[in-house]
Amino acid sequence: MKNVSTVIPCYAADTSGVCSALYEYGGMTVVHDASGCNSTYSTHDEPRWYDKRSMIYISALTELDAVMGNDEKLIEDIVSAAKDQHPAFIALCGSPMPMMTGFDYRAVAEDIQHRTGIPTFGLETNGTRSYVSGASMALKALVKEFVREMPKDSYDGLTYNILGATPLDFGLTGTVESIVKEFGGQGARFISGIGMGSTLEDIRKAASAKVDLVVSYCGLAAAKYMEKEFGIPYVCGVPVGNSRQLRECLSEMERSARDGRSSLAPVLRGKSRDKKADKAVIGEAVLAGSIAREWSLLTASGVDVICPPDADEEYIADKKDLPLYAEEDIKAYLRENGIKTVIADPLYRYVVPECCGLIELPHFAFSGRCFARNMTGLVGKDLRALWGIK
Numbered sequence: 298m299k300n301v302s303t304v305i306p307c308y309a310a311d312t313s314g315v316c317s318a319l320y321e322y323g324g325m326t327v328v329h330d331a332s333g334c335n336s337t338y339s340t341h342d343e344p345r346w347y348d349k350r351s352m353i354y355i356s357a358l359t360e361l362d363a364v365m366g367n368d369e370k371l372i373e374d375i376v377s378a379a380k381d382q383h384p385a386f387i388a389l390c391g392s393p394m395p396m397m398t399g400f401d402y403r404a405v406a407e408d409i410q411h412r413t414g415i416p417t418f419g420l421e422t423n424g425t426r427s428y429v430s431g432a433s434m435a436l437k438a439l440v441k442e443f444v445r446e447m448p449k450d451s452y453d454g455l456t457y458n459i460l461g462a463t464p465l466d467f468g469l470t471g472t473v474e475s476i477v478k479e480f481g482g483q484g485a486r487f488i489s490g491i492g493m494g495s496t497l498e499d500i501r502k503a504a505s506a507k508v509d510l511v512v513s514y515c516g517l518a519a520a521k522y523m524e525k526e527f528g529i530p531y532v533c534g535v536p537v538g539n540s541r542q543l544r545e546c547l548s549e550m551e552r553s554a555r556d557g558r559s560s561l562a563p564v565l566r567g568k569s570r571d572k573k574a575d576k577a578v579i580g581e582a583v584l585a586g587s588i589a590r591e592w593s594l595l596t597a598s599g600v601d602v603i604c605p606p607d608a609d610e611e612y613i614a615d616k617k618d619l620p621l622y623a624e625e626d627i628k629a630y631l632r633e634n635g636i637k638t639v640i641a642d643p644l645y646r647y648v649v650p651e652c653c654g655l656i657e658l659p660h661f662a663f664s665g666r667c668f669a670r671n672m673t674g675l676v677g678k679d680l681r682a683l684w685g686i687k
Contacts, residue, residue, distance in 0.1 A: 304647045305624050308606050309465055309662040311422040313342035314431030315390045316353050317463040318515065319439065320345060322497040325352040325384035327375055329400065330392035330424075332357035341665055342428070344464050352384055363398050372408055379413045385497055386442065387417040388435065396423035416442050428465050428662050429581065429607040432515035436460065436491055440519045443501050446527055450505045455485040455551055458506045458523075460531070461516020462493045465662035466581050468672035475676035476510070476536060479543050485550070492516060507554040508532060510546070514582045514608050524559060534563025535587040537675040542591050564590055574599030577631065579641035580660055582608040582618065588640060588658075588675065595686050601636070603627055606662070624648050640684070643668050656684050 309317075316326050316338045328338055335355040340346050343353075356371050379387060389406055402419025410417035418438040422431045450456040457480070462473050473494035477487045488506040489499040492515065509520045509531040520531035530553040536546040546563045553560050564586030576592060578585040582604045589600040602618040605627070621627050628648045631639065639649055642660040644667070649655050659668035673683070680686070 302624055305644050306663065307427075309342045309428040309665075310424045311426040311428060311431030311434075312390055312392060312424050313338050313662075314428030314433070314463075314465065314515065315388060315420055315422060315435040316351075317343060317428065317465050318432040318435035318492055319388055320351045320353075320463075321349075321493060321495075322439065322500070323352075323385040324388055324497075325354065325375075325379060325382060325386070326388045326390070327354045327356060328390055328392060329356045329371065329395045330358060331355075331394065332359065334392070342465065342662070344469050344661065344666070344669055352382055354378060358392075358394060363394055366398065368400070368405060372405060372412070375409055376412050379409075379415055384415060386439075387413070387415055388420060388438070389417065390420040390422040390431065390435075392422075392424040396425075418442065427606040428463075429514050432461070432463055432465070432492070433518045436516055436519040437522055439500065440491065440503070440522055443497060444503045444523065444527070445501070447502070447504045449507060450486065450488065452486050455480075455508065455547075455554055456488050456506045457485060457550060457554075458488050458503050458509045458529075459490045459494065459516075460492060460509050460511045460520050461513035461583070462490060463513070463515060464493065466513045466515070466584055466660070467493075467674070468659070468661045468669060470672050470674035472512070472535075472674050472676055475674050476512075479536065479677050480547060483547055485547065491519060504529065508550045510534070510550060511583060513584055514606070517583075520559075528557065530554065530557055530559040532559065532563060533561045533583050533586075535584050535676070536563070537587050537678075538591045538680050539677050541594060542587065543677075563587060573635070574601045575635060575637045577601040577603055577636045577639050579603045579605065579627065579639060579645055580658070581606050581662075586618065591680055592640065592684070595681060595684075601634070603630065643671075 339353045406417040406419035420434045489495040489503045504527045511520045511533045512535045523529045532550045536543040578589045585602045589602045593600045632650045638654045640656045642663045643657040644664045659672045
């Protein structure tokens with residue numbers, strides 16, 4: 298069987314991506330799933346749960362409800378909870394069972410919104426795709442619902458939003474805060490963090506920004522929507538390191554704001570023509586691409602990127618990057634292409650060939666709480682020391 302993990306775990310599901318993306322904005326997220334599954338979304342895949350609660354509910358779908366298609370019970374439960382909790386919005390997403398029995402998320406969402414008067418959107422997740430898919434849908438729905446056209450910020454310098462940051466990719470390492478601090482020192486003004494680091498009121502002002510910085514593939518759909526509706530260009534990339542990529546990313550954002558053209562430049566690195574790549578990064582497309590670029594610059598060598606989470610090939614940061622999903626394909630690629638060093642989550646040690654070194658970079662969406670204490674931010678850091686580069 299293809300794409301079956303026998304050694305390493307799978308990435309967090311699209312339902313967890315929805316819960317993570319909407320966690321901080323005062324909404325009510327309802328996962329249409331079997332009773333007893335809520336801890337998967339609210340604790341196993343959510344490091345903020347212990348310090349800051351969010352309204353994450355489970356429908357407690359029973360076998361009889363599934364067989365008989367008892368949608369009215371679900372609707373009544375959500376309406377009752379909404380009247381008690383007064384959420385800013387309601388998000389309804391699903392698991393494999395509703396997918397198999399058939400469930401119209403949009404129709405049910407419209408019914409709930411009509412009964413409650415609360416903005417409600419149905420997100421057609423099914424628990425079989427990765428968190429990237431769910432978070433992407435959730436952030437786009439959030440932007441469509443709450444961001445409206447407004448005049449640009451009167452500030453003379455650069456104003457920007459950060460799209461796609463969630464703990465599933467960045468943990469609780471202060472990445473958004475670090476970017477804001479570093480860019481603020483260069484005169485750029487932060488408007489909102491769509492995914493993490495802001496309030497819903499901040500997001501309502503997002504259209505006043507001059508450019509969007511997309512730090513993970515989760516934020517790309519929302520960025521493309523804002524480009525189409527509000528004329529805000531976007532730049533994909535994470536300004537990892539403490540100097541070169543920070544300057545390059547900020548420069549690219551200023552150019553995009555000035556010219557009105559979006560860019561993937563900060564994570565487009567290509568392969569060294571005179572040297573075969575002997576290094577690789579495994580992870581989410583945008584962050585892994587940014588890491589690979591910095592690593593390539595620091596070592597003057599080619600670096601490959603392997604992207605197991607969902608990412609359309611058209612929008613993978615570098616066209617040479619590889620959307621490999623199966624552990625046997627990842628293992629074979631590393632072995633057959635002579636990769637000597639890999640940056641990846643610690644659990645990849647079980648598929649990395651013995652002759653290949655591993656620089657551990659915990660990924661919460663992959664290993665969850667196992668290595669959460671070892672997660673570290675990469676913005677404003679000396680990566681030579683962190684990665685042991687002489």
